[in-house]
Amino acid sequence: MSKSIKGFCLHGREKILPNSGITVTSNTSVVAMQIPELKEGEILARTLYTGICGSDNSAALGKPNFDWVERPRIIGHEFSAEVLELGPGDHGDVKVGDVFTPLAMLGCQDEDCPACSVAKWNLCPSKQIIGFHRNGGFGQQVILESDRVVPLMEGLTREQGALVEPLSVIVNALHNKCNIKPGQDVVVTGCGIIGLMSAELARAAGARVAVTGIEHDVNIRLKKA
CATH class of the missing domain: 3.90.180.10 (Medium-chain alcohol dehydrogenases, catalytic domain)
Incomplete structure (x- = not known):
């Protein structure tokens, strides 16, 4: 039934x-x-x-x-x-x-x-x-x-x-494809959820990370980043 x-x-x-x-x-x-x-x-x-x-x-x-x-x-x-x-x-x-x-x-x-x-x-x-x-x-x-x-x-x-699926996309892109090493410089373009999680993963891999955005992001998203 x-x-x-x-x-x-x-x-x-x-x-x-x-x-x-x-x-x-x-x-x-x-x-x-x-x-x-x-x-x-x-x-x-x-x-x-x-x-x-x-x-x-x-x-x-x-x-x-x-x-x-x-x-x-x-x-x-x-x-x-x-x-x-x-x-x-x-x-x-x-x-x-x-x-x-x-x-x-x-x-x-x-x-x-x-x-x-x-x-x-x-x-x-x-x-x-x-x-x-x-x-x-x-x-x-x-x-x-x-x-x-x-x-x-x-x-x-x-x-x-509930975050495993989007994080898995980032892990595939950064960990499996980019091979980031400690001391490298990484620029993440975009400061939405995927961008911020990418920045966290790159930082965890030992990189120096910069996050960019557009003018609309300055007061909220970039400030959070």
């Missing part, structure tokens, strides 16, 4: 501009949503903390480069959650009560797929992104494949679990 919960839903595509008279919530609403029976390999989880990504904002503001996002859709892909129930099939080490952060992207996993065969799910043409192709972390509960479950390391809080 399905059950009803609530979720924050993206449903419209209207382009929202400053001073246009259109409210910023016109493309979104809180809706009742049904949780269906679990299929093979799926889990049901209770969402704990969910971050708001810039892409969530862009989709909600109707920016044309996010027209591809399926609607209606419960958005949110940066979150922590707790496993409530296991569906049929083998779930490996995943068990009820586990607290985790999900893999935002999951490819087709076909052994013949050039991307999935080398674990590059983000390059799979058939990838499914949580919150864009399927319901995500702004629902009270969410259904996911157990393949997406990444248990939180000991010592990480549930709040910090």
Whole structure:
């Protein structure tokens, strides 16, 4: 039997501009949503903390480069959650009560797929992104494949679990690609959340870090940086 919960839903595509008279919530609403029976390999989880990504904002503001996002859709892909129930099939080490952060992207996993065969799910043409192709972390509960479950390391809080996904992007860019060494100079262009986290990671690697921004950032974001 399905059950009803609530979720924050993206449903419209209207382009929202400053001073246009259109409210910023016109493309979104809180809706009742049904949780269906679990299929093979799926889990049901209770969402704990969910971050708001810039892409969530862009989709909600109707920016044309996010027209591809399926609607209606419960958005949110940066979150922590707790496993409530296991569906049929083998779930490996995943068990009820586990607290985790999900893999935002999951490819087709076909052994013949050039991307999935080398674990590059983000390059799979058939990838499914949580919150864009399927319901995500702004629902009270969410259904996911157990393949997406990444248990939180000991010592990480549930709040910090919602930051793992954006931080992983930064780690890939700075740690895996840039090979920053102590004593180097690093300039981070932009002082939003990703920029500030990049600055923290570069500093932790031993670099001398400068953060830049635009005039609009001077009194708030750059002052924080």
